[in-house]
Amino acid sequence: MNDESLCAVPPMAVYDMIFMPARKDEDFIEDFEVTMASFFTALSGKNRIIFETENICKQGAHYVARITAPFKDALEEKYDDKYVKKLREKFYSLLEKEPELEYVGEDICYTDCVCGGEEAQDYILCIFPHLEDISPIRCGQCWSNIPYYLLPELSEETREELRNWKSVYFAYDKLFYATDIGEMGAHKMMSKVDSRLNKKGMEICRKLEKELGKPVYYYIYRFYGKHGKACPICGGEWKEPQGAITDYRCRKCRIVAHERS
Numbered sequence: 086m087n088d089e090s091l092c093a094v095p096p097m098a099v100y101d102m103i104f105m106p107a108r109k110d111e112d113f114i115e116d117f118e119v120t121m122a123s124f125f126t127a128l129s130g131k132n133r134i135i136f137e138t139e140n141i142c143k144q145g146a147h148y149v150a151r152i153t154a155p156f157k158d159a160l161e162e163k164y165d166d167k168y169v170k171k172l173r174e175k176f177y178s179l180l181e182k183e184p185e186l187e188y189v190g191e192d193i194c195y196t197d198c199v200c201g202g203e204e205a206q207d208y209i210l211c212i213f214p215h216l217e218d219i220s221p222i223r224c225g226q227c228w229s230n231i232p233y234y235l236l237p238e239l240s241e242e243t244r245e246e247l248r249n250w251k252s253v254y255f256a257y258d259k260l261f262y263a264t265d266i267g268e269m270g271a272h273k274m275m276s277k278v279d280s281r282l283n284k285k286g287m288e289i290c291r292k293l294e295k296e297l298g299k300p301v302y303y304y305i306y307r308f309y310g311k312h313g314k315a316c317p318i319c320g321g322e323w324k325e326p327q328g329a330i331t332d333y334r335c336r337k338c339r340i341v342a343h344e345r346s
């Protein structure tokens with residue numbers, strides 16, 4: 086990979102968000118906890134935090150949520166969409182005062198996995214197993230995942246299609262890694278350009294292109310066997326020169342691949 090093509094990626098930041106509900110009675114707490122869960126789920130849906138419900142604990146009357154943010158300013162209100170804004174307002178109205186945010190340190194799990202996408206001339210739709218919570222849209226310059234909140238807003242329809250396709254892809258991925266029963270079938274589904282899974286992925290890429298305003302390449306996974314010299318869709322040359330971000334790329338069919346995934 087060419088160093089000049091790499092985007093600047095600061096380490097992800099871990100925070101404790103500390104807050105206290107305004108009242109202690111049972112009915113209030115019930116409503117408070119539901120709102121709190123919706124607020125964090127909404128932030129996580131936009132990749133502004135990486136978070137699981139079990140990351141919240143109680144310290145006396147306070148609640149502490151340990152969250153990982155892709156960038157230090159990811160929690161700032163300037164990134165709120167209408168939905169998050171509404172939930173934030175409701176959540177804050179149930180608190181004694183605005184939450185405190187304490188910086189804990191640098192994340193060691195996801196660091197180097199995300200970039201802001203500012204340098205991206207194109208995107209790559211590609212799923213890799215350990216990043217289930219982050220957007221599968223990668224920066225074409227540095228190969229990192231770009232959090233949803235830093236991409237142009239996607240339509241509800243495209244978001245839903247992407248979400249569904251992603252779950253199916255992960256199901257095949259698990260089948261491939263976890264069992265010898267489903268291994269070859271899953272590999273075929275992920276490596277053949279005409280499988281239903283990949284055709285759907287490429288269809289989503291065309292929708293993403295319209296909404297993101299830049300070319301979106303589809304990543305063809307392959308673990309066994311070799312990619313041929315010719316693009317598996319149009320038959321044209323698709324081998325990339327050394328130092329390119331992927332080993333294969335067909336600009337016409339908008340697909341990319343590595344020698345071995």
Ligand SMILES: [Zn+2]
Nearest residue numbers: 092200224227
């Ligand atoms: Zn990048």
Ligand SMILES: [Zn+2]
Nearest residue numbers: 316319335338
């Ligand atoms: Zn082609």
